[in-house]
Amino acid sequence: xxxxxxxxxxxxxxxxxxxxxxxxxxxxxxxxxxxxxxxxxxxxxxxxxxxxxxxxxxxxxxxxxxxxxxxxxxxxxxxxxxxxxxxxxxxxxxxxxxxxxxxxxxxxxxxxxxxxxxxxxxxxxxxxxxxxxxxxxxxxxxxxxxxxxx
Amino acid sequence: xxxxxxxxxxxxxxxxxxxxxxxxxxxxxxxxxxxxxxxxxxxxxxxxxxxxxxxxxxxxxxxxxxxxxxxxxxxxxxxxxxxxxxxxxxxxxxxxxxxxxxxxxxxxxxxxxxxxxxxxxxxxxxxxxxxxxxxxxxxxxxxxxxxxxx
Numbered sequence: 227x228x229x230x231x232x233x234x235x236x237x238x239x240x241x242x243x244x245x246x247x248x249x250x251x252x253x254x255x256x257x258x259x260x261x262x263x264x265x266x267x268x269x270x271x272x273x274x275x276x277x278x279x280x281x282x283x284x285x286x287x288x289x290x291x292x293x294x295x296x297x298x299x300x301x302x303x304x305x306x307x308x309x310x311x312x313x314x315x316x317x318x319x320x321x322x323x324x325x326x327x328x329x330x331x332x333x334x335x336x337x338x339x340x341x342x343x344x345x346x347x348x349x350x351x352x353x354x355x356x357x358x359x360x361x362x363x364x365x366x367x368x369x370x371x372x373x374x375x376x
Numbered sequence: 377x378x379x380x381x382x383x384x385x386x387x388x389x390x391x392x393x394x395x396x397x398x399x400x401x402x403x404x405x406x407x408x409x410x411x412x413x414x415x416x417x418x419x420x421x422x423x424x425x426x427x428x429x430x431x432x433x434x435x436x437x438x439x440x441x442x443x444x445x446x447x448x449x450x451x452x453x454x455x456x457x458x459x460x461x462x463x464x465x466x467x468x469x470x471x472x473x474x475x476x477x478x479x480x481x482x483x484x485x486x487x488x489x490x491x492x493x494x495x496x497x498x499x500x501x502x503x504x505x506x507x508x509x510x511x512x513x514x515x516x517x518x519x520x521x522x523x524x525x526x
Binding site: 235239240241242243245246266267268269270271275276277278280281282284285288303305306307308309310311312313316 | 385389390391392393395396416417418419420421425426427428430431432434435438453455456457458459460461462463466
């Protein structure tokens with residue numbers, strides 16, 4: 227799944243991501259970076275709404291799981307089970323969220339669970355940056371639930 | 377600030393809240409409930425996008441702080457410093473987030489800080505429900521930063 231395809235997928239299937247102006251900066255098995263402009267995500271103080279910041283960060287990490295599951299030729303319902311965000315400073319411009327892949331051993335375990343038809347879980351993080359400065363940090367627990375063929 | 381005024385305020389100052397279809401169900405010093413339909417917040421599996429769920433819940437608690445600050449005749453920059461959401465089950469329809477006020481002693485301390493020109497902090501929670509079922513829980517740390525008159 228190439229960056230352009232991922233962006234089209236997000237905009238089609240999660241329409242609020244389109245409203246938020248989310249675009250894919252980088253998307254591969256090692257790292258996903260999603261960007262977003264200030265304007266559609268602005269709050270009452272001309273900085274980024276906390277909910278938009280959380281959305282972009284949670285989505286960046288979710289995309290890593292999607293790419294890993296697709297790469298393995300699997301289909302699964304990928305959901306976030308817990309997500310938390312530390313807001314470090316107000317974000318007063320365009321911003322991006324980068325989620326980096328954990329080590330391969332984590333994905334080996336993860337995919338083994340899926341292959342056995344069991345829910346697979348993974349902890350991921352995302353750093354939110356604006357103007358090359360770290361502005362927020364997200365940590366999330368994601369699960370991929372095998373889709374049973376009928 | 378009446379529910380209708382709060383809704384207009386949110387839609388004007390946090391435009392993505394309008395895109396999410398967020399509306400005010402109840403808004404007073406004791407409790408804020410915000411509702412949202414599924415459609416603009418839908419994800420790839422026809423359930424609510426986790427980022428939208430987080431946004432509505434974080435905003436409900438934020439509104440309580442806004443109403444408390446306004447009631448006290450103060451002006452302050454109200455920000456979320458940390459927010460976390462437990463996603464209990466997929467949300468497959470319209471949903472709402474309810475944040476209830478903590479005890480009055482919490483607000484007394486909070487407003488005392490503001491009166492002294494210091495940042496005031498408060499921990500709030502919000503329950504997200506859909507079809508009368510608890511579907512997610514949010515906990516957030518909020519700060520009101522005094523606005524210095526120039």
